[in-house]
Amino acid sequence: MTTADRSYRLGAADSADVLVVGAGLAGLNTATLLARQGHDVLVVERRTNLAAAIRTTGIFVRKTLDDFPLPPDCLGPPIRRVVLYPPDLRRPVSLTSPRDEYRVGDMAPLYEASAAAAAAAGVRIALGTRYAGRQGNTFHLAGRDEPTAVRARFVVGADGARSRVARDLALDRNRHLIVGAEEVFELAGSHEPPTFHCVLDPSLAPGYLAWVVNDGQHAHVGVAGYADRYPDGLRRAVERFSGSAPGLSGVERPGTVERRGGPIPVGGLLRRISCADGLLVGDAAGAVSPLTAGGLDPCLRQSELAADVLNDALRSGDSDTLANYDGAALRTRFRGRLMLRRGLAQVRTPTTAAAAFTLLRTPFGKAAASRVLFGDRSFPDPTPK
Numbered sequence: 001m002t003t004a005d006r007s008y009r010l011g012a013a014d015s016a017d018v019l020v021v022g023a024g025l026a027g028l029n030t031a032t033l034l035a036r037q038g039h040d041v042l043v044v045e046r047r048t049n050l051a052a053a054i055r056t057t058g059i060f061v062r063k064t065l066d067d068f069p070l071p072p073d074c075l076g077p078p079i080r081r082v083v084l085y086p087p088d089l090r091r092p093v094s095l096t097s098p099r100d101e102y103r104v105g106d107m108a109p110l111y112e113a114s115a116a117a118a119a120a121a122g123v124r125i126a127l128g129t130r131y132a133g134r135q136g137n138t139f140h141l142a143g144r145d146e147p148t149a150v151r152a153r154f155v156v157g158a159d160g161a162r163s164r165v166a167r168d169l170a171l172d173r174n175r176h177l178i179v180g181a182e183e184v185f186e187l188a189g190s191h192e193p194p195t196f197h198c199v200l201d202p203s204l205a206p207g208y209l210a211w212v213v214n215d216g217q218h219a220h221v222g223v224a225g226y227a228d229r230y231p232d233g234l235r236r237a238v239e240r241f242s243g244s245a246p247g248l249s250g251v252e253r254p255g256t257v258e259r260r261g262g263p264i265p266v267g268g269l270l271r272r273i274s275c276a277d278g279l280l281v282g283d284a285a286g287a288v289s290p291l292t293a294g295g296l297d298p299c300l301r302q303s304e305l306a307a308d309v310l311n312d313a314l315r316s317g318d319s320d321t322l323a324n325y326d327g328a329a330l331r332t333r334f335r336g337r338l339m340l341r342r343g344l345a346q347v348r349t350p351t352t353a354a355a356a357f358t359l360l361r362t363p364f365g366k367a368a369a370s371r372v373l374f375g376d377r378s379f380p381d382p383t384p385k
């Protein structure tokens, strides 16, 4: 049975301890952890099917795979090899880790598995239901039936990069975003080892990267960058890249491919992410690495902190405890990554990108790239109190 089959139907006088807006990884995980602590949790999600309109490539890094029990049947083969290319794709820099570094999630079943875990913990999930605003502790929802309202003690904004909940709670909002899009298709195997190919070409991916992930089971071919800097738009950039993308020799692109895409906040964790009425998690909180644009590890790690803080507030009846959920304190740990993001944003011409490769080909450059790509960094643990 899928989440759509058991989607909760809202009643006229529904209420919950916590209303979670958004059934991405951050929302589902926060909801599950809260329900396991005995709280009554309602998740509302505007999509009608969690396996559709996926917005992520789904690359999980080693530290996430080590620390969280993701269902192994929802993960692709381990990847140890990364190849970095300049705009002309010549003389790429190949880096191989002695350890398994990445695995690509099969995201449709993985979201379904997360929702099933939430439901098993007692979370009610209402699909096809959009959060539309609030008045105090009454939250307005628009869904398949009549518009309705629910009362909740706290609200969790897990509603992505352009969070409506953040706006309504007067919390900080993401201002520094890139946009990404990719094509995904199945592969019948590969003679090459599973590889993550990254192309630094500002005409394809202005301020970020174009990528091909080929793990032998699926190919992901995508680009991401600053929306206003794509010379002829994001869609055209994906098309252009997919015609010349490395790492796919001998692979025939099928006529129909899955398309994914969306905004990615890269300004670092926001400072004000909680107030007496609720808090933000995941993309809504800006919890994405400004350098790698990885947001899946933060979703899982930050939701643990969010659930702990909400549990304390619900048990003590003291909403002041939500002040412990402080983005400003955690944000300082992003300083290095924010600096490198600024550097990447400055790569505006193919000539600058090619020059960066002169440095990257040196032993120092390779060691620095390996540290970023194969390092142990993840979303920071909360500051000790």
Ligand SMILES: Cc1cc2nc3c(=O)[nH]c(=O)nc-3n(C[C@H](O)[C@H](O)[C@H](O)COP(=O)(O)OP(=O)(O)OC[C@H]3O[C@@H](n4cnc5c(N)ncnc54)[C@H](O)[C@@H]3O)c2cc1C
Pocket: 021, 022, 023, 024, 025, 026, 027, 044, 045, 046, 047, 055, 056, 057, 058, 059, 060, 129, 130, 131, 132, 158, 159, 160, 161, 164, 179, 180, 181, 182, 222, 260, 261, 262, 263, 264, 281, 282, 283, 284, 288, 293, 294, 295, 296, 297, 299
């Ligand atoms: C193209 C692309 C590729 C990426 N690849 C990777 C990667 O490989 N590895 C990695 O670590 N990170 C990657 N990221 C980033 C990562 O996917 C995100 O950081 C992460 O998925 C965010 O999860 P979330 O739960 O915070 O938000 P989301 O997954 O965006 O979930 C938010 C949910 O809220 C719902 N919602 C929004 N508004 C409302 C509303 N008003 N009412 C009800 N529901 C609402 C949305 O429908 C959505 O389901 C990528 C991002 C993009 C765009």
